[in-house]
Amino acid sequence: MFTLEEVKEIIQKGENSSVEFKSADVRKESLAKEMVAFSNGQGGLILLGVEDDGTISGLLGSQNYEEWVMNLARNNVIPSVQVEFQNYSIEGKRIGFIDVPRGKDKPYQTLQTKYLIRVGTTNRIATQQELLRLFQATGAFHFDATVVEGSSIQTLNLSKIDNYFRRYSVEFAQEDEADKVSLLVNSDVLDEHGNVTVGGMLIFGVNPSRYLPQSGISFAHFTDNDIGDTLLDKQNIEGTLDYQIDTTLAVIKNNWLMPSQIKGTKREHTMPIFSDKVFRELLTNACVHRNYAIHGSQIRVFMFANRLEFRSPGRLPNTITIEKLKVGVSYAVNPILVKFMENLRYIERLGRGLPMVYREVTQSNKRVEFKEVGEEFWVTLWL
Numbered sequence: 001m002f003t004l005e006e007v008k009e010i011i012q013k014g015e016n017s018s019v020e021f022k023s024a025d026v027r028k029e030s031l032a033k034e035m036v037a038f039s040n041g042q043g044g045l046i047l048l049g050v051e052d053d054g055t056i057s058g059l060l061g062s063q064n065y066e067e068w069v070m071n072l073a074r075n076n077v078i079p080s081v082q083v084e085f086q087n088y089s090i091e092g093k094r095i096g097f098i099d100v101p102r103g104k105d106k107p108y109q110t111l112q113t114k115y116l117i118r119v120g121t122t123n124r125i126a127t128q129q130e131l132l133r134l135f136q137a138t139g140a141f142h143f144d145a146t147v148v149e150g151s152s153i154q155t156l157n158l159s160k161i162d163n164y165f166r167r168y169s170v171e172f173a174q175e176d177e178a179d180k181v182s183l184l185v186n187s188d189v190l191d192e193h194g195n196v197t198v199g200g201m202l203i204f205g206v207n208p209s210r211y212l213p214q215s216g217i218s219f220a221h222f223t224d225n226d227i228g229d230t231l232l233d234k235q236n237i238e239g240t241l242d243y244q245i246d247t248t249l250a251v252i253k254n255n256w257l258m259p260s261q262i263k264g265t266k267r268e269h270t271m272p273i274f275s276d277k278v279f280r281e282l283l284t285n286a287c288v289h290r291n292y293a294i295h296g297s298q299i300r301v302f303m304f305a306n307r308l309e310f311r312s313p314g315r316l317p318n319t320i321t322i323e324k325l326k327v328g329v330s331y332a333v334n335p336i337l338v339k340f341m342e343n344l345r346y347i348e349r350l351g352r353g354l355p356m357v358y359r360e361v362t363q364s365n366k367r368v369e370f371k372e373v374g375e376e377f378w379v380t381l382w383l
Contacts, residue, residue, distance in 0.1 A: 001086045007097060008090060010045065011054050015121045018042065021050040024060045024096075029110070031069075032076035037116040037123040039081050039103035040134055044118065048096035058093030065096045079105045107134035132293050133314070136333065143293040144199035144334035145188065148211045151196035153181065155211070156189070156204045160240075164204070167343070188336045198292055199336030202241050203344075209238040214295050214313070217248050217287075221255045221303040229304075236298075241337070242344055245283045248301060252279050255303055274381065278360055281353040282379055284346050286312040288337045294375060308381040315372050322370045325354050 002010070015021055020034050026048065038044035048069075049059045059065055066085040074080045084099040107126070109115050115126045115134065126134065136143055148155075158173070165172040165183070172180065184190040189200035201208050208215050221233040233255055237247045253276070286299045291314025302309040316322075317333060332338045341347045354370070357379075361368040367382040 001084065001099065002097065004088055004090070007047075007088050007095075011047065011050055011056070011090075014054055015052065017118055017120055018044040020044065020046045020121075021052055021054065022046060022048050023051060023057060024049045024065075028068075028072050028076060029112075032072055032110050033114070033116055033123055035073055035077050035081055035083065035098075035100050036108045036110050036114070037118040038100040039077065039108040040106055040116065040126070041102070041118045043102040044100050046098040046100060048098065049093065050095055056091045056093050056095065059087075059096055069096065069098055076111055078109050078111065081108065107131060129293060129295070133291060136291065136293060136317075142333070142335055143291070144197065144202070144336045146198055147191050147193075147195035148198055148201045149195075151201060151205075151211060152194055153184065153190065153196070155196055155206055156184075156200070157206050157240075161189070161204050164343070188339070197336060199334060199340065202292075202337060203340045205240060208240060212292065214297055215241075215292065217244050217283075217299045217301060219248060219251050219301045219303075223305065225304045225306050227302070241287045241341065242346060245280065245287060245346065248283050249276065249279055252301070252303070252308070273364060273366065273383065275360065278357050278381075280346075281357050282310045282381075284341065285353055285379075286310050288341055288347065289333050289377075290314050291333065291375075297375075306383050308383070310379045311373075312377045312379075313375065314377060315375060316377060322372075325370055326358050327355060 010019055011021075013019070018038070020038075022031060022034070031046070034044075034046050038046075048065060049057055051057050066087070069083065069085050073083045081100065081103060083101070086097045086099075088095050088097055107115050115131055116123045117126045117130055132143065161184070162172040170183070172183065175183065181190065181194065184200070185192055187200075188197055189204060190196055196205065198212065201211055202215060205211070216236055216238040219233070219235045219237065220227075220231060222229040223232055224230075233251075235251055237244050237251070239247070283301075290299060290312040294313040297313040299313070300309075300311040302311070314333070316325075338347060347353070358368055361381060369378075369380040369382065371378050371380075
């Protein structure tokens with residue numbers, strides 16, 4: 001838990017996206033809403049006996065607030081949450097300190113079936129897209145299995161599909177139309193109504209960005225270490241995921257300053273700092289595991305003088321932590337994409353990629369950093 005001085009500092013800074021003040025006579029429905037909103041986000045702190053302006057009003061009488069809070073977290077939040085409670089004495093008054101963790105069983109709701117999220121210092125009901133992302137984090141819903149509106153088999157690259165199935169000795173081009181459709185439905189490229197799935201469009205679509213404009217990669221190379229510095233190169237890469245990965249890898253290599261030395265009359269490149277498989281893995285990971293339900297946000301690759309950043313829309317699933325990633329614990333946010341990309345040899349084995357990156361980078365005496373920033377997952381290669 002927190003020290004008394006840390007609690008005083010939290011109160012002094014006031015309410016924010018992860019801190020809420022509540023009077024001691026707060027209604028249990030109101031307190032349950034705060035727990036739901038924090039659990040659906042990244043967790044938060046609730047201070048009982050502190051007014052909105054930071055005034056210490058204190059808890060009332062000898063009531064057992066810890067028991068009351070624990071019962072509320074168990075009975076008034078669905079599913080129940082495990083919170084921590086601690087009493088502190090400030091200015092001669094007792095306050096209750098509730099630590100609400102990031103939820104592992106999202107989405108959470110109140111007894112009134114309200115799914116709430118925290119925005120700034122307030123709570124609001126989750127929108128449909130936000131609720132989809134919460135369900136996606138549980139594994140109960142996979143966005144790559146949803147259909148692309150206005151799509152059909154005519155929006156697919158049938159030649160690429162034929163080459164894909166030839167790997168398995170299936171002559172797709174020789175099948176009659178009914179068998180083609182049946183094969184694509186059973187492979188999750190189409191749904192039973194003939195609509196293309198998001199996963200099918202991203203791998204086999206003729207023009208995926210027409211239907212999924214958020215699916216591209218934005219690359220930018222800056223002269224120094226800040227986004228505000230002069231641009232050396234900027235490109236938007238669109239197309240199927242395998243094309244995006246291959247093209248962005250080529251763009252990175254073209255912008256990468258390769259160490260070299262003179263041998264005889266020729267200048268030859270020496271060993272690069274990182275191998276191609278490191279870049280390829282990070283690009284593949286970003287494309288396969290990003291949250292495609294987040295509209296208006298592409299994968300972004302930023303090259304600076306001191307680092308290379310891969311920013312992918314979407315946070316880690318409920319059960320995955322940064323530390324687990326380093327040792328190979330993984331989860332398929334988009335299982336259809338994972339299946340296709342594994343068959344196309346872009347994924348060797350689920351869970352092995354990021355540990356390989358971590359191992360190779362550290363063996364090069366460099367540093368790789370994994371972190372969540374807002375609704376994005378960042379991987380930074382420090383040079």
